[in-house]
Amino acid sequence: MGISVALVVVVIAGVIALGSTYPFHASCKLDWTVSTNCSAAMTAIENQFTAWADDSNCPQHDNERCFYTLKSKNGDTIKGTHKTPVKEYVDDLTFTFTTSGQSCKIHGFSTSETWYAVLDYSTNYCNLHNLAEGAGLTKMAGFTETTSDSICTQYSSRNCDKY
Numbered sequence: 001m002g003i004s005v006a007l008v009v010v011v012i013a014g015v016i017a018l019g020s021t022y023p024f025h026a027s028c029k030l031d032w033t034v035s036t037n038c039s040a041a042m043t044a045i046e047n048q049f050t051a052w053a054d055d056s057n058c059p060q061h062d063n064e065r066c067f068y069t070l071k072s073k074n075g076d077t078i079k080g081t082h083k084t085p086v087k088e089y090v091d092d093l094t095f096t097f098t099t100s101g102q103s104c105k106i107h108g109f110s111t112s113e114t115w116y117a118v119l120d121y122s123t124n125y126c127n128l129h130n131l132a133e134g135a136g137l138t139k140m141a142g143f144t145e146t147t148s149d150s151i152c153t154q155y156s157s158r159n160c161d162k163y
């Protein structure tokens, strides 16, 4: 009895430790703020999906800034996918835009379609960040980005030049 209780405690502690480091499934949630209206921010993201739809921006398939597909734009939400150019893993992307005074708050979510993926070398983060950078959001006045390892897989070891 004592042993099984101890074992349960150890297992629970292990699960909590893993779960507090990264999400259980390879994914990334983040929040951006930009000092622009949401319709301009939405258009910028939408246009970037189109600009990077094929592989013209990664002809050697050696960077991730390509193979974005816009799936829908409804009200304040844009949905799409990103496919990695080499292994062709597909991630689902959702952007939600909320007006806040003179700013637009954008919630980004990227999640791997591969059900067993846990680690992703920060691919889900880069799916979101690269698109925002390409769209010019990261250079806009008042740009901020908020996320952390517990909600964004391998954020602190991110390498968006590669992944």
Ligand SMILES: *[C@@H]1O[C@H](CO)[C@@H](O)[C@H](O)[C@H]1NC(C)=O
Binding pocket: 036, 037, 039, 040
């Ligand atoms: C949003 O901002 C853009 C760019 O500054 C501007 O052209 C547009 O008129 C604004 N739209 C609204 C609805 O305020």
